[in-house]
Amino acid sequence: MTFIRPSISDETSSERMGGKDGWSLKYQRRLFLTDAFVVSVTMVLAHAVRFGWDPIAPVVGTSAPTYWLVSLAIALLWILQLGWTRSREARILGHGPQEFQRVVNASWLTFAIIAIVGFLTQWQISRGYLLFAIPLGTAVLVLYRAAWRHWVHAQRDNGELQAQVLVVGPVRTVEQMVRRLNRARRAGLHVVGVATPPGLSLSGAETVVGVPYVGSVDNAVDQARAVGAEYILLAGSDAMSLAESRRLGWSLEDTEIGLIVAPSLVDVAGPRVQMSPVEGLPLMYVETPIFAGxxxxxxxxxxxxxxxxxxxxxxxxxxxxxxxxxxxxxxxxxxxxxxxxxxxxxxxxxxxxxxxxxxxxxxxxxxxxxxxxxxxxxxxxxxxxxxxxxxxxxxxxxxxxxxxxxxxxxxxxxxxxxxxxxxxxxxxxxxxxxxxxxxxxxxxxxxxxxxxxxxxxxxxxxxxxxxxxxxxxxxxxxxxxxxxxxxxxxxx
Structure with a gap:
């Protein structure tokens, strides 16, 4: 079967998210430079406030280093923690609280590691120095990230910084998903094609809600590549059997095409949702909302x-x-x-x-x-x-x-x-x-x-x-x- 790559609207950029030339890597590099700048300035200020501009002020303790070495070690650890907690991960940038939560987690993990090292070595690292650096640096990092997010929103409002997706699902569910994503550009998902589950087909249809229709999903990888999709978004996953969903996931291995699953239950997130694997099934437990307590x-x-x-x-x-x-x-x-x-x-x-x-x-x-x-x-x-x-x-x-x-x-x-x-x-x-x-x-x-x-x-x-x-x-x-x-x- 031959697929023809459709033209993409001029209103939305066709720039890919992934890859060495993708926008996500460029943006992550900017975040890294911003993080490094904020952390470095914070540690310099903390040292100056607590010890003045004396670079060789010593830490109290046996074989303890000078504070400029401690500041350098904390800065490097902090920057690495911001990477290890995946605070720059492309899929969380621009929406939701996860980015900010991971920034905070990275900061407190850094504080915890320094506290443990101080306890094990008996180095008496100044608490005033740490209590100035960690909270201040965390606050400034969050504010910087918020400013970057404002820039991302402006770019996405103009059709930039989008991931190209192929939406798969029943026709009515696909229509609702496409309309919703078209309204919410800040979600960062640009629909470049739609498809129906195996066995379902729209005979004679070329588009669905103005988006190219590539037919029933019988060769997901080729169909996604034909429309330039980086992700396959499975909307209303109950339309496909467990075996079909499993095969779809297997087919995407080693292809650099990701899978996004949108459950039929919408507008529920945060602390109400818990994922738990049961007999190989990823079950989503949703707590009933309580409005008191x-x-x-x-x-x-x-x-x-x-x-x-x-x-x-x-x-x-x-x-x-x-x-x-x-x-x-x-x-x-x-x-x-x-x-x-x-x-x-x-x-x-x-x-x-x-x-x-x-x-x-x-x-x-x-x-x-x-x-x-x-x-x-x-x-x-x-x-x-x-x-x-x-x-x-x-x-x-x-x-x-x-x-x-x-x-x-x-x-x-x-x-x-x-x-x-x-x-x-x-x-x-x-x-x-x-x-x-x-x-x-x-x-x-x-x-x-x-x-x-x-x-x-x-x-x-x-x-x-x-x-x-x-x-x-x-x-x-x-x-x-x-x-x-x-x-x-x-x-x-």
Missing amino acids: FKYWVKAVFDRAVAAALLIASAIPMAIIGLVVKFSSPGPVLFRQQRIGQNMHPFLMLKFRSMHADAEQRLEDLIDANDGDGALFKMRDDPRVTGPGRFLRRFSLDELPQLINVLKGDMSMVGPRPPLPREIAEWDERVGRRQLVKPGITGLWQVSGRSDLPWDQAVLLDLYYTENWSLGGDVVILLRTFLAVFARRGAY
Whole structure:
């Protein structure tokens, strides 16, 4: 059977991910240089802060080396750990928390090894020196990685840094997968062809959802190579028997073509999922989401602690903003609006007023100019916004009073967007599940595009967060929020 390689859309790059000329190796080299730079500077600063610029300050202990040798050893070990923990692995770059988690793991493994060496040799390595270097270096590494991720997102939005994939599965499942990946370019998977399981064929079909159809999977390797695929994505794996799936995996050995399996159960990840091999079967155990208990108590304590610290730190800027709002246009300094919180309980959300006092009364006149979709009203050039209000919105400064809502327990630092009562009337039961947790000042919706996101995609992000949140994930979202605010993407 002869396969013809289809032309790839000009909107998406055909550059391969793997290989010596692939984009992943180039990007990993950049990450390595960044990691080496951050770790080196961190160790130099730690030495200078603790011992001044004396390069031969000795470690206390028998046959102990000087601190410049210790700094060099820690830097080399740290850089190697960032590689050993696979923090630069291409498949985790650009999405999910795994990259950041592996960076943190590499840092603490480095700390643990140094502590063990110090214990075994009886070298008394300064704790102040280590407690300055490791946390500071970890924080800067995470921030650098977040900045790189922002660059990756920008590249993927332009169709770059994609892995070419052949999607295999039943027609309806394939159609849904292709549409989903086409909407989510930041996933980094560009569909270059589709195929159906053995025994299923679409007679006379040349494309599926605009993607070339290569037929039933009877020679997976040749079909993948014909369309330039680096991965075969098995969508809805229940459409293929265990023997067929096993043979597919065997056929990809020594071909440099990878296999991705997308189970029928979607939008479930993180701590709820555990993989366990049973009789050769990779079974995925999915815990039922629980919306109360100890981890929610921890989240509440974390929220209030962060909100209190941010309120203290921003007290003077908030006072200045309040004066600007007060004297820039008639009306109150704070805008109070009823929103719907956890379990559909209403509350008054606080914001600095960024619109003229009659904004609510003028809303009906602007409905036809809505730039949003679904239940949201969004307008890029809203005439109701004041001059200072436009600046406040650009940098999300109008939302600072919501820290008070967090202290009161109405909101969380991270969570789904707090909806208006009129929006709920247009929801179905599925969307209502986002109210099982407290709404947040920030969330996946904000760090993923904010007002630029279509309604359906924003809902999917909120639902995903609701059922899969973790405290570590909240910390990552908070860090990403600072980048999103400074980038001003989707803020209007």
